[in-house]
Amino acid sequence: MAEKKLTIAIMDAPYEKASTTTALRIVSAALKKGIDVNVFAYEGAVNLAMKDQAPHANPVKGTTVEQEEHPTTKEFVRSLLEIGKGSPQLTWINCGLCVDERGAVNVVDGVKRGSPADFFKMATESTNTLVIPTR
Amino acid sequence: MPNYIFIESRDPFDSPDTSFLADTATSLKRRGNDVTVFLVQNAVLATRKQARKSQLPQLIESGIAVLADDFSLRERGIQSDECQANVKTATIDQLVDLLLQENTRAIWH
Numbered sequence: 001m002a003e004k005k006l007t008i009a010i011m012d013a014p015y016e017k018a019s020t021t022t023a024l025r026i027v028s029a030a031l032k033k034g035i036d037v038n039v040f041a042y043e044g045a046v047n048l049a050m051k052d053q054a055p056h057a058n059p060v061k062g063t064t065v066e067q068e069e070h071p072t073t074k075e076f077v078r079s080l081l082e083i084g085k086g087s088p089q090l091t092w093i094n095c096g097l098c099v100d101e102r103g104a105v106n107v108v109d110g111v112k113r114g115s116p117a118d119f120f121k122m123a124t125e126s127t128n129t130l131v132i133p134t135r
Numbered sequence: 136m137p138n139y140i141f142i143e144s145r146d147p148f149d150s151p152d153t154s155f156l157a158d159t160a161t162s163l164k165r166r167g168n169d170v171t172v173f174l175v176q177n178a179v180l181a182t183r184k185q186a187r188k189s190q191l192p193q194l195i196e197s198g199i200a201v202l203a204d205d206f207s208l209r210e211r212g213i214q215s216d217e218c219q220a221n222v223k224t225a226t227i228d229q230l231v232d233l234l235l236q237e238n239t240r241a242i243w244h
Contacts, residue, residue, distance in 0.1 A: 004235045006231070006234060006235060018144070018176040018177070019144060019176070022175050022176060022227075025206070025227045026230065026231060026234075029226075029227045029228050029230075029231045030231045030235075033228070033231060035231070035235065127234075127235050127237070128234045128239055128241055129241070130142075130234060130241045130243060131243060132243050133243065
């Protein structure tokens with residue numbers, strides 16, 4: 001295997017678990033090292049890239065949307081895809097059945113639809129595969 | 136022999152099953168494998184010297200490399216001098232390097 005490549009499977013829905021942050025940090029670090037990365041988003045993780053997410057104000061702190069700068073997972077995914085649009089390359093595949101179940105169709109540009117067969121192919125072509133399961 | 140990298144995300148106070156990871160890692164080390172445990176998220180709560188219910192002494196005594204994610208430590212206000220001896224602070228970059236070693240098996244818990 002000439003080029004190193006990392007595949008990560010994620011399953012947690014956005015805004016639920018610290019594991020999502022860790023997964024995105026690993027993707028970011030690998031891309032910055034010039035490593036190609038595959039992400040297979042399964043179950044609730046297909047919602048990470050949902051385009052309809054909107055930042056909100058914080059009524060507890062009394063801050064506006066602009067002051068709060070609330071991060072959305074769709075922005076993290078979009079920015080990682082921007083970094084990985086050439087070389088290194090980030091391939092992000094959402095599980096199609098999981099998308100249909102959740103109606104999570106409207107996602108940021110660059111996110112593809114696939115199946116566990118794609119995950120199997122990505123895993124067999126990668127240097128390593130990390131599965132981050134739900135608890 | 137393969138390398139094993141265990142990524143522990145759970146803290147031992149909330150998740151008693153962290154002992155299964157420690158037992159598995161220790162067994163693999165005894166069989167001559169190269170084993171690393173990378174602590175991330177709430178798993179770094181076990182690094183404090185005063186943490187009584189911690190599986191880290193077992194891992195360290197077995198010769199397993201124990202790394203703690205710097206970001207997770209910083210988030211929880213844990214300083215390096217509060218940590219048990221032989222627990223090394225590491226970056227997520229180092230985790231990526233470990234994952235990309237040839238013949239490495241990665242297990243997330």
